[in-house]
Amino acid sequence: MTCDTSVGAIALVPDGWNHIVMPRHQVLKRLARRFPVVWIEPAGGWRDYWLPSGPQFMARDRWTSPVAGLEVMAPGWTHPRFMRPRWLGALTLRSRLAAARRRLVAQGAKRIVLYLWRDEFAGALDLVDHDVSCYHIDDEYSFDERDVPTSPRERALLERVDQVIVHSPALLAKKGGVNPQTVLVPNGVDYQSYASPLAAFPDLEAVPHPRIGYAGVIKKQLDLALLLRLADARPHYSFVLVGPILNVAGKEALIAQLKQRRNVFLLGGKPSEDLPAYVQHFDVCLMCYEVNDYTKYIYPLKLNEYLATGHPTIASPIDAVKSLNAVVTLAQTDVQWLEALDKSLDASAHSPALVEARRAFARMHEWDALVDRIARHVLDALERKQAATQPRTASGGNH
Numbered sequence: 001m002t003c004d005t006s007v008g009a010i011a012l013v014p015d016g017w018n019h020i021v022m023p024r025h026q027v028l029k030r031l032a033r034r035f036p037v038v039w040i041e042p043a044g045g046w047r048d049y050w051l052p053s054g055p056q057f058m059a060r061d062r063w064t065s066p067v068a069g070l071e072v073m074a075p076g077w078t079h080p081r082f083m084r085p086r087w088l089g090a091l092t093l094r095s096r097l098a099a100a101r102r103r104l105v106a107q108g109a110k111r112i113v114l115y116l117w118r119d120e121f122a123g124a125l126d127l128v129d130h131d132v133s134c135y136h137i138d139d140e141y142s143f144d145e146r147d148v149p150t151s152p153r154e155r156a157l158l159e160r161v162d163q164v165i166v167h168s169p170a171l172l173a174k175k176g177g178v179n180p181q182t183v184l185v186p187n188g189v190d191y192q193s194y195a196s197p198l199a200a201f202p203d204l205e206a207v208p209h210p211r212i213g214y215a216g217v218i219k220k221q222l223d224l225a226l227l228l229r230l231a232d233a234r235p236h237y238s239f240v241l242v243g244p245i246l247n248v249a250g251k252e253a254l255i256a257q258l259k260q261r262r263n264v265f266l267l268g269g270k271p272s273e274d275l276p277a278y279v280q281h282f283d284v285c286l287m288c289y290e291v292n293d294y295t296k297y298i299y300p301l302k303l304n305e306y307l308a309t310g311h312p313t314i315a316s317p318i319d320a321v322k323s324l325n326a327v328v329t330l331a332q333t334d335v336q337w338l339e340a341l342d343k344s345l346d347a348s349a350h351s352p353a354l355v356e357a358r359r360a361f362a363r364m365h366e367w368d369a370l371v372d373r374i375a376r377h378v379l380d381a382l383e384r385k386q387a388a389t390q391p392r393t394a395s396g397g398n399h
Helices: 023-031 046-050 086-106 119-126 152-160 169-175 191-195 224-233 252-260 272-279 302-309 334-344 352-363 367-389
Strands: 007-012 037-040 062-067 070-074 111-116 132-137 163-166 182-184 211-215 238-242 264-268 284-287 313-315
Touching: 007 023, 007 086, 007 367, 023 037, 023 367, 037 086, 070 086, 086 119, 111 119, 111 367, 119 152, 132 152, 132 367, 163 169, 163 367, 169 182, 191 272, 191 302, 191 352, 211 272, 211 302, 224 238, 224 252, 224 334, 238 272, 252 264, 272 302, 284 302, 302 313, 302 352, 313 334
Parallel strands: 007 037, 007 111, 037 070, 111 132, 132 163, 163 182, 211 238, 211 284, 238 264, 284 313
Antiparallel strands: 062 070
């Protein structure tokens, strides 16, 4: 698919470009190869800009271009975020959107896509001229361990947008019936980065084999108590966690206990470009999530990254992997986890046929191909919208 500069996309995202790499980073930097994209970072509150003690006192809008075709707008003092009054918050959001739209129009864009990544941005639909809208759902945004109904705000957004993209079968089942233009596009992988051999970094090289590894954010959705029991039951295995410790509310004591174990190695957060070199040098990969009404909706970004290395992968039976028993080993009880760990270290689990089966699954989820599908859905939505707004011509002749 070639680049079409007559189309431009305004992306409203909940985080900054330089934050932890999420699916939106992977999608938008590749969409930018198809048409220009402006990523609008969240604005700071007015105190951040207008008080001399604020971290961004009187800062202007800052524009950067981390990859070709993608511009990142860090909003400045002229349009901060206001939580109240609502009209003022809408006014400054409108000004941010207008700045992004002007940027795209200056590059030749004649059709504007409004690409929303959270339902909190629903108000933008009424604040900027655009030709088509897309809502990309890459999580259950209630973040509730109980299965709660779709909120009225999100349902209204689903009804209004021209295209909806969801990333897991469970999300499709829950939200797909609202808008007929809803499609499933799972998370993917930069396959070559994970499949091409790389040298191990010194901190991992110092960890003895066998290495049982997890790469990703260390958060409360992980079954840290299970991980602790596994480490105690297999003291001669090295359990390696590569990633920042973020929201572990209520599980701080478990983190402290893991840090005390001699066979548990918390290596901290790493740049996204370094992660393949860590995962490649695991012996077994873990996805030890708690199974609840939140995790049933996720599609872990690490799934295809793990499989691209060809390593055995063991996972809790969350919905996204229940049908993948040809390439993923499912475990629920402690006994099942320990048996799976032991068997995954056998030579048979690393046979050429199994390695290739895992890698073949990952290759089917290359980010480039998935984003081509997303781009096609967006362009199809533009065509549908254009066809719907064109006046019908009266047919001539005798009938």
